[in-house]
Amino acid sequence: MNITNVEDLNKNFSLSGDNNILRFKIGKGNIPLVEIQNEQASATISLQGAHILSWKPVNEDEVIWLSDDAMFATGKSVRGGIPLCWPWFGAHESNSTFPAHGFARTVLWQVTDTRVISAGETQITFRLVTDELEENFQQMWPQPTVAEYRLTIAEKLTMELTTFNQSDQTITIGQALHTYFNIEDISNTVVYGLEGKTYLDKTEGFISKVQEGPVTINSEVDRVYLDTADDVIIDNKKRKISIKKQGSHSTVVWNPWIDVAEKMGDLGKEGYRNMLCVESANAVDDVVNIKAGESYTLSVTYQI
Numbered sequence: 506m507n508i509t510n511v512e513d514l515n516k517n518f519s520l521s522g523d524n525n526i527l528r529f530k531i532g533k534g535n536i537p538l539v540e541i542q543n544e545q546a547s548a549t550i551s552l553q554g555a556h557i558l559s560w561k562p563v564n565e566d567e568v569i570w571l572s573d574d575a576m577f578a579t580g581k582s583v584r585g586g587i588p589l590c591w592p593w594f595g596a597h598e599s600n601s602t603f604p605a606h607g608f609a610r611t612v613l614w615q616v617t618d619t620r621v622i623s624a625g626e627t628q629i630t631f632r633l634v635t636d637e638l639e640e641n642f643q644q645m646w647p648q649p650t651v652a653e654y655r656l657t658i659a660e661k662l663t664m665e666l667t668t669f670n671q672s673d674q675t676i677t678i679g680q681a682l683h684t685y686f687n688i689e690d691i692s693n694t695v696v697y698g699l700e701g702k703t704y705l706d707k708t709e710g711f712i713s714k715v716q717e718g719p720v721t722i723n724s725e726v727d728r729v730y731l732d733t734a735d736d737v738i739i740d741n742k743k744r745k746i747s748i749k750k751q752g753s754h755s756t757v758v759w760n761p762w763i764d765v766a767e768k769m770g771d772l773g774k775e776g777y778r779n780m781l782c783v784e785s786a787n788a789v790d791d792v793v794n795i796k797a798g799e800s801y802t803l804s805v806t807y808q809i
């Protein structure tokens with residue numbers, strides 16, 4: 506059932522218990538979104554891109570950064586939140602006219618299920634079927650593939666992205682949860698868990714370097730850390746955000762800093778101070794081969 510109309514979405518999938526509320530509405534740019542509230546947390550997710558725009562555990566500040574200058578328009582990715590890069594990460598490997606980070610973040614996803622797990626946990630599942638997309642996307646990705654994205658909104662945020670290869674050949678995907686974390690001040694922020702890891706530095710033509718000590722940021726940073734399956738912690742003095750992941754062996758760290766941010770036009774003048782992308786990815790050599798009929802799950806959990 507492919508429902509995109511808010512009234513029908515509410516009829517089929519809204520939840521209205523004492524502790525669990527889930528409702529669809531029309532958001533900015535006329536794009537449907539879903540708002541969820543339970544005893545442990547609240548969240549807002551745009552149906553375009555199944556893009557998480559907000560996740561806020563009770564008594565915590567917002568965890569996800571959304572640009573004040575974010576633009577909401579059909580077919581355009583939003584600056585901030587958790588864009589889903591899929592079925593490739595970064596530039597397409599052979600066709601530079603294809604959109605960076607794939608097309609999943611720019612198309613409407615279907616809602617297939619909503620459920621109360623407990624008073625403090627709500628689950629919503631989205632699906633993207635490549636065969637049902639517009640012709641231009643099918644040309645970019647001719648192999649029939651289905652992505653299922655299950656989110657559990659609670660004191661922890663859990664995101665499980667499963668790719669089903671429904672074609673009769675092996676497919677190769679790249680992907681990332683391109684999360685913009687809301688941090689108080691980039692100059693007070695330290696990322697632990699990547700010490701000693703080799704990374705490719707995009708700001709210097711992807712040359713390979715080794716991370717000495719924890720990551721601190723005081724200029725443009727755009728790196729793919731390799732062989733990184735362990736937990737990462739973002740410490741911004743006021744709080745620590747932990748990232749646990751399965752099915753990802755690459756981690757991208759990005760902050761555009763002043764000059765690049767200015768050119769982007771939708772990151773806000775001072776936005777770079779309050780955001781840091783730490784992305785659980787399958788990028789570069791860590792792309793995933795999925796045999797015909799098989800599936801692969803990338804699973805990530807955030808917790809304060």
Ligand code: TA6
Nearest residue numbers: 595605606683707727757759784
């Ligand atoms: O993940 C890091 C990165 O690929 C950067 O190179 C930077 O361009 C950023 O993502 C934003 O990409 P976007 O396509 O959303 O403008």
